[in-house]
Amino acid sequence: MVIETTPTDISVERLKAGDRAEFARLVDLASAPIYRLGLKMLGTPQDAEDVLQNTFLKALQSLKSFEGRSSPLTWLYRIAVNEALMLIRRQRPQVEIAEEPQEEADDLPAPVQLTDWCCLPESDFLSAESQRALDAAILKLPEKLRAVFLLRDIEGLSIQETSQALGLTETAVKTRLLRARLNLREQLSSYFTGRLTEERTK
Amino acid sequence: MKHQHKHECNELLGTISEYVDGSLRDELCRELERHLSECDDCRVVVNTMKKTIDLYQTETVREGLPADVRQRLFKSLQLDDLLHGAH
The missing domain is CATH 1.10.10.10 (Winged helix-like DNA-binding domain superfamily/Winged helix DNA-binding domain)
Known part of the structure; x- marks a missing residue:
């Protein structure tokens, strides 16, 4: 499957210079994946729309500090994930987001379900x-x-x-x-x- | 789970994600494939992991943004005047 991850023809220079039309182009190229990410991360269209709007608002505010080390889309994903995590924390302030060391490859949970269900119709x-x-x-x-x-x-x-x-x-x-x-x-x-x-x- | 295999199963569990991506280095890949040829359980784990990823990639609808969501987004960014641009 080919998945387009980088809107290659977006000019970072023009974005940083405050070119509104270029920013609108970035919005149209990136808004569908950012919205989808919000939807899967949070589960409701309302929350996904909040993440979407906040992501682009934050992007507008911090364009000047965007160094272009990653693609604009990757940069937007980063903002969006942070927005989504913040929203989750706000909605469930009583639940600490688990900080256990999930980077460790030790102690992986041994597989429990060992039936092959791939053959279902x-x-x-x-x-x-x-x-x-x-x-x-x-x-x-x-x-x-x-x-x-x-x-x-x-x-x-x-x-x-x-x-x-x-x-x-x-x-x-x-x-x-x-x-x-x-x-x-x-x-x-x-x-x-x-x-x-x-x-x-x- | 077969006891003589169990230790090896645990050892190799950490490699199966890279294996299904095709990015596991050759040596480990050969080791895992040899193990898979003898271990039904691990073969099931690899197959069902592949199927899991495949199902998520297939079910994801890659459609455009709903028109009303796009409209509200442009408004919140004060880009209303560009709403009818090259969408």
Whole structure:
């Protein structure tokens, strides 16, 4: 799958010079992925729209300090992830966002679900119920793993771009990605193994 | 899980994410593939992890921004005058 991650023809110079038309072009190139990220990160269209608006407002305010070391889109992703995490903290101030060392590759959770459900009919994967199960599983991921998974596997950023967007080392990105994928694999395995049992008892 | 394999399964668990991305270095890749040829459980883990990623990539709808959301965004950025530009 080819996923466009970099609006290559955006001129950082013109953005920094305050060219409004160029900024509007950046908005049109980047707003759909930023909105999608917000939606998957937070789960509701209202929150996704808040993240979207705040991201571009912050971007406008901090354009002068944008050094162009990453692409404009990667820079926007970074702002958006921070906005999303802030919104999550505001909504659930009682819950501390887990600070456990998720960069460590030691102590990975051993896989529990060991049924192969890949052979289910395609219609089972495409049903509206399955789509809801997929979305719900993302929202159950710890926030820091969620951000890595969304940027890398949904938005198609490279490991390097993901590390730039999140201010993490590439090793930390790889470990969080592994943990996120293992976690989602367990959740989907529970769900689809249930479907498999239903298929077999039909 | 087969006990003689279990230690090796745990050792290799950390490599499967890079393996499904095709970015695992050759030596480890060969080691993992040899293990997979003997270990049903790990083969299931690799297959279902691939399927998991594949399902997320397929289900994600890559559509444009809803028109009303775009309109409110341009307004909040005071770019209303450019709303009908080269969208």
